[in-house]
Amino acid sequence: MFNHMLNKKTQYCFYIMVLLSMQHSVADISVNAEVDITREQIKKLPTDDIWWTVYGEDMLWNFKNLNKIFPTNTVYRNGPVKNLPLNISKRIANTKIQTPKGPMAFESFLHSDLSTAISMIIVHKGEIVYESYPRMKPHEKPIFWSVAKVFVATLVAMLEEQGKIDTMLPIDLYLPELKGSDFEGILVQNILDMATGIKCSEEYENKQACYYVYSSAIGDGFWTAESPDNPYEFVAKLKVGKFTEQGKQFDYSGVNTFILGWMVEKITGLQFQDALSEMIWTKIGAEADAAFFAPRFGVPVTHGGFLARPKDVARFGLLFTPSFNKVSDKRLISEKYINKLLYSGRPSLITKPGVPSLIPGLKHNIDQWDMVFENGNIYKGGWAGQGLIVNPTEDYVVVWNSYFKDKQMSETKLTPVVFELMSALYKNKNEL
Numbered sequence: 001m002f003n004h005m006l007n008k009k010t011q012y013c014f015y016i017m018v019l020l021s022m023q024h025s026v027a028d029i030s031v032n033a034e035v036d037i038t039r040e041q042i043k044k045l046p047t048d049d050i051w052w053t054v055y056g057e058d059m060l061w062n063f064k065n066l067n068k069i070f071p072t073n074t075v076y077r078n079g080p081v082k083n084l085p086l087n088i089s090k091r092i093a094n095t096k097i098q099t100p101k102g103p104m105a106f107e108s109f110l111h112s113d114l115s116t117a118i119s120m121i122i123v124h125k126g127e128i129v130y131e132s133y134p135r136m137k138p139h140e141k142p143i144f145w146s147v148a149k150v151f152v153a154t155l156v157a158m159l160e161e162q163g164k165i166d167t168m169l170p171i172d173l174y175l176p177e178l179k180g181s182d183f184e185g186i187l188v189q190n191i192l193d194m195a196t197g198i199k200c201s202e203e204y205e206n207k208q209a210c211y212y213v214y215s216s217a218i219g220d221g222f223w224t225a226e227s228p229d230n231p232y233e234f235v236a237k238l239k240v241g242k243f244t245e246q247g248k249q250f251d252y253s254g255v256n257t258f259i260l261g262w263m264v265e266k267i268t269g270l271q272f273q274d275a276l277s278e279m280i281w282t283k284i285g286a287e288a289d290a291a292f293f294a295p296r297f298g299v300p301v302t303h304g305g306f307l308a309r310p311k312d313v314a315r316f317g318l319l320f321t322p323s324f325n326k327v328s329d330k331r332l333i334s335e336k337y338i339n340k341l342l343y344s345g346r347p348s349l350i351t352k353p354g355v356p357s358l359i360p361g362l363k364h365n366i367d368q369w370d371m372v373f374e375n376g377n378i379y380k381g382g383w384a385g386q387g388l389i390v391n392p393t394e395d396y397v398v399v400w401n402s403y404f405k406d407k408q409m410s411e412t413k414l415t416p417v418v419f420e421l422m423s424a425l426y427k428n429k430n431e432l
Contacts, residue, residue, distance in 0.1 A: 037061075038068050045069070050204060050222045059384070059403045063118065063143050064136055066307060070219075072291035073273040073300045075281045075308075082285020082315065082327045087127040095424055097417050106421055109412070110134045116385070116411040118142050118401035119310040120418075125395050126323035131311075141290065141307040142401045145382035148292070148306035149257045151276055151316070153192055153368035155264045157337045158279055164267050167192060174263045177236045183259060190246045191256045192367045195349050197244040202252050210240045214255050219295030220304065229296055235259055250349040250365060254303025257368060261302035272300050284319065284327040286312040304382065310399045313388060317397035320378065320390035338392050341366055341378050375426070377419075385414045394426060 041061050045051045051069070052062065062069065093107035099114055110117040111134050119142065122130040136142055159165045165174065167188040172178040174188070182198045183191075190196055200210035204221060207213075215221030218231040228234050235255060243251075261272045268275045273292050281290060290312060293305030318324055319333045320341075345364025351357055361374040371379045376393025385402035400418055405411040 038065070041065070042069060046222075048222075050220075055404050055406045060116070060118065060135060063384070063401070063403055064140050066143050066293055066305075067141070067291060070293060070295040071298065072307060073271070073294040073298060074277075075273045075290040075292065076277040077286040077289050077312075078282035080285060081287050084123060084311070084315070084326060085127045086131075087124075087129055088131070089129040092122065092130040092421070092425065095421055097420050097424075099412055106417075107132065109417065114412040115414065116402045116405050117414050118403065119399070120414075121310050121314050121397075121399045123314050123318060123323075123397040126318065126321075126326035128311075128314075133310075136401075138311070139288070139309065141288070141309055142386075143293070144306040144308065144313060144386050144388075144401070145304040145384065146254075147313070147380050147382040147386050147388050148302060148304050149254075149368040150380045150388065151280075151306065152257050152261045152264065152272070152302050154319075154333065155272075155275055155279055156188070156192065156260055157334075157340075157367065158332065159264065159267055161334055161337065165263070171259060171263065175259070175266060177232070178259070181236055181238045182240060182242065183235065183238065186246050188260075188263070191260055193247075193346065193349060193365060194250050194252050194256055194368070195247050195346075196251070196253075196256060197242040197246045197248060198238075198251075198253075198255075199240045199243050200238070200253050200255050202254065210238070211253060211255065214258070217296070218258065218299055218301055219293075220254070220301050223296070231258060231299060232262060235262075247346075248349075257303035260368075261300070271298075272302050280316065280319075280332060283329075283332060284312075284315045286315060288312060310401065314397050314399045317388055317390045317399065321392050321395045321397060323395055341369065341372060342376065342392065345372055377422070381415060387415050387418060389418070389422070396422075398422060 041058065044054060044058055046053055093105065095106045096103040097106050097109055099109055101114065109115055110120060110132055118135045120132045121128065156165060160167055165188065169188060170185050171188050171191055172184045178184055186196050203209040203211040212221055213228060214231060214234055216223040216227040217229060217234045235258065264275050265272055270278065288309050290306065290308035292300035292302065294300045315327045318327050320338055324331055345366035347364045350365050363372050363374060365371060369378050369380050376391045378390050379387065381387045384404050387400050389398040398418060400414055402414040
């Protein structure tokens with residue numbers, strides 16, 4: 001009888017253990033659901049083309065989770081978080097903007113199926129007056145593509161303020177490795193302004209083109225085992241010729257940004273992400289670490305691939321406004337440099353003599369910023385619809401992200417809507 005009871009008790013314990021084990025397995029599945037999603041998303045990436053040639057929800061996921069797909073280099077924060085006070089304006093949310101379906105309130109548009117907005121933040125006089133995350137969580141770090149370029153230009157400006165760079169001197173003075181290459185004799189300022197005259201324009205289709213080979217070397221483009229894997233070596237040996245004299249014509253190329261980043265590394269003795277950490281990110285009360293996409297051998301893609309919370313990018317933007325002291329105890333970006341951005345660009349790089357600009361109010365490009373406007377907007381855009389506007393005149397910063405809905409890019413583009421919105425808000429100044 002005792003043995004029989006023991007067996008019953010043993011069986012009962014065994015059943016309890018099985019049930020607990022089943023519950024544990026269910027819990028494990030739940031815990032690992034995100035891993036399963038990541039596996040499935042990575043399986044969807046092209047194997048014979050550039051990884052980012054996907055669209056819709058897959059592109060959205062990739063943009064918010066790039067750190068799960070590729071290695072990244074951390075940009076470190078430090079110290080207390082500088083909280084930006086909220087002063088939310090209902091007027092902004094309700095401002096009517098034009099859409100294919102007719103006038104629509106800005107807030108409604110962001111969340112509609114017309115839009116692919118991921119995030120949207122407006123800061124005025126150091127206060128957040130509008131904040132929305134239609135397709136992300138506030139703690140996520142979506143990618144900022146070419147917006148990354150202005151971080152490079154800003155460090156160059158800061159080093160020039162310290163007397164360590166003169167942008168009117170040739171780049172090979174700072175990077176002697178470039179002697180004998182097409183970049184020998186090119187002024188740093190012409191590299192900043194995308195006016196080198198070198199035949200290496202942005203190109204993501206012709207795999208034999210100068211830029212595509214560079215992008216493969218750094219990992220932004222599609223690469224194979226036969227692709228060059230050292231972008232420093234690639235640009236040091238670059239001999240593709242020139243289509244015009246330097247300083248004559250704007251010609252967009254991330255190679256320029258890479259070389260500027262290399263110069264920062266050479267002068268500071270730090271890899272670029274560490275220089276950015278030390279000189280800016282640890283000094284603006286950022287909420288979180290940021291990162292640079294670094295898919296091949298730990299080389300950061302400085303021309304486009306910055307992962308950060310949008311609110312922290314807004315903190316960076318505040319350095320260019322009168323409200324810089326909301327995030328930094330000292331002025332990191334000098335008034336002299338801000339005046340350079342506003343007033344020292346060369347309109348001849350992006351306009352033709354006697355031909356009015358098709359973009360109202362556009363004055364010039366300068367120092368990796370795409371456009372500077374009469375109203376004080378200094379704008380840098382990114383592929384698939386990211387953007388940063390800093391306005392030292394009106395004291396505001398605007399940050400946004402979006403993605404492509406499909407291969408036809410049929411969404412209503414967010415960037416023109418942002419410009420329309422800010423124009424409407426500032427018909428009467430300081431009414432945000």
